[in-house]
Amino acid sequence: DIQMTQSPPSLSASIGDRVTITCRASQGIRNYLAWYQHKPGKVPQLLIYGASTSLPGVPSRFSGSGSGTDFTLTISSLQPEDVATYYCQKYNSAPRTFGQGTKVEIK
Amino acid sequence: EVQLLQSGAEVKKPGATVKISCRVSGYRFTDYYIHWVKQAPGKGLEWMGLVDPEDGGVRYAENFQGRVTIIADMSTDTSYMQLSSLISDDTAVYYCATGTAAAGINNYYAMDVWGQGTTVTVSS
Numbered sequence: 001d002i003q004m005t006q007s008p009p010s011l012s013a014s015i016g017d018r019v020t021i022t023c024r025a026s027q028g029i030r031n032y033l034a035w036y037q038h039k040p041g042k043v044p045q046l047l048i049y050g051a052s053t054s055l056p057g058v059p060s061r062f063s064g065s066g067s068g069t070d071f072t073l074t075i076s077s078l079q080p081e082d083v084a085t086y087y088c089q090k091y092n093s094a095p096r097t098f099g100q101g102t103k104v105e106i107k
Numbered sequence: 108e109v110q111l112l113q114s115g116a117e118v119k120k121p122g123a124t125v126k127i128s129c130r131v132s133g134y135r136f137t138d139y140y141i142h143w144v145k146q147a148p149g150k151g152l153e154w155m156g157l158v159d160p161e162d163g164g165v166r167y168a169e170n171f172q173g174r175v176t177i178i179a180d181m182s183t184d185t186s187y188m189q190l191s192s193l194i195s196d197d198t199a200v201y202y203c204a205t206g207t208a209a210a211g212i213n214n215y216y217a218m219d220v221w222g223q224g225t226t227v228t229v230s231s
Contacts (some may be wrong), residue, residue: 004144034217036211042200043224044144044152049217070163087218091206091217094166096142096158101145101151 002027006088006099012027012107019075022101023088032092035064035073038101039084048073049091071078109133111141111203111209111222118228125189127225129203131184137161139205141186142218145176147199155201193229200224 013019023033048054048064051071051101061076075082083106085094088092088099114128119212129141143155156167160179176189186203202224206216 026149032215038152043221046210046217046219055210055219089217092213095168096154098152098154
């Protein structure tokens, strides 16, 4: 099975900072990579699919890039409401493995 | 509007079996897979498995193989996830989710619609 490795496990940044989260697949998955935002006590929300396509309504400060094995989620200017854990997930085939998550906090 | 409505919280003893439901509305039930995802306290999201409501085909994550059963009932537009031989580590919130055509192309869809979650507590 393909493993998904996210880094860092957590980060603390200031309001307005640029934040980058990386996700690496152990084998190529083309662009079948999704990013989710999960806030405590809430339901996970899909932000990006196809590695770089944002869902309608997702703030433009969120962007995704990459293909094959290496992917990135970028928050261009961190806002207080972005405090959450972010997960990548492969969806080209089963098992639809998630990364371990990256917890984003405000410094 | 596409919605997934899950059954309520459960408290079970070790060794018991839990069965959670996920009723779909707002689209044709057979159009999209239903996935089940676990989140244990302080842990990340863990994909458990999926069912294809069109033919009942299933795929399970290795960690749950042998203990989980996922089915799709076309008569009620409802998916069920049954987990047996419960242990304390099964205490978690369980989500059903689906991926629609708004979240992908060519039948490859990320999970854009989620149920509200069902809390399962395993305690003696």
